[in-house]
Amino acid sequence: MHHLGATRSAHRRDHLLHTPDAFIRIPLPGLTLGSAIVHAAPAIGAAFTQYTVELQVGGKLADSGLPGVQRFVFVQSGTVDLASEAAFRSLPATGFCFVPADVAHTLTATEAAVLQVIDKPFTGLEGAAATRIVTGVESQIPGMPLGDDPDLLVRAMMPAGGEYDFAVNTMSYAPGASLAQVEVHVMEHGLMMLEGGGIYRLNDAWYPVAAGDFIWMGPYCPQWFGAIGKTQAKYLIYKDFNRHPLA
Structure with a gap:
């Protein structure tokens, strides 16, 4: 339905409200059988990137491949398998994981899934970056x-x-x-x-x-x-x- 140019979304110098009526789905490197909705990124002035990933069954999201970038994933719905050289975990709805920088990994949907993904370069205390994968279930x-x-x-x-x-x-x-x-x-x-x-x-x-x-x-x-x-x-x-x- 055409809404004659109306949207609840709003962008100001210091904030953004991004509403579903304005979402645009795009492909991303390392993403197969799925699409991404990018909400926040350096282009808007953010020091991190946050995006929604929608995966079909069997869809995969690989690590960004960018040096020094950490990742946090929250499973909004569905189930995904997290795999790396050091860990394999099944993450249900409300499951989450933190993957340290430069750790190769993949997330594979075992059923249709929606993920909230946050990618961020490490800017904490010098030499103190985390090295272990963290997983859990928010609920x-x-x-x-x-x-x-x-x-x-x-x-x-x-x-x-x-x-x-x-x-x-x-x-x-x-x-x-x-x-x-x-x-x-x-x-x-x-x-x-x-x-x-x-x-x-x-x-x-x-x-x-x-x-x-x-x-x-x-x-x-x-x-x-x-x-x-x-x-x-x-x-x-x-x-x-x-x-x-x-x-």
Whole structure:
């Protein structure tokens, strides 16, 4: 259906709201029997790349082949097998993996799958880059209240420590829950709405958001979220971490 040029997507200097009505699917090197939707990349000012990969049964995503690039993958739906020289893991829905820089690997869909993929050069403490593959299942991680608010739960998927220079969490909001403050900080974010919806403040704009929407927030972009609706709102969120602001 033609919508006469209308879209909920919006691009400003310090943020992007990327909504499904504006998605464009493209091929990527190392991707077979699948397509990618690139949400954030250096072209927009981001220091990382985040994209959705949609795989058919038997579809494969190989490593980027770029030197020094780490990868995090969250399985939004379906099941994929992660294979490298050091590890073989089957990742179900809500499964995830972190693959250190320069580790050759493939992800193969054993059923149709949707992945959230984050690629990032290591910019953490010199000589401290992680060397081991990390896997887990987000739904099996206990939720931790943010700021003692039992209606706002965080599940951290990346280990702590200077060898990891970014974090990836899910944040779950009970209906009506919200962040306790407007946040302004040096870290940038990539955010994919997984469930429910609400209102996101980005700089001086207020956006209705729903499952399937992606948001990029640049450094120092004022940001706030409140959940609206009768079901929980949940998103996957990336931030750079454990690195010097000059890096």
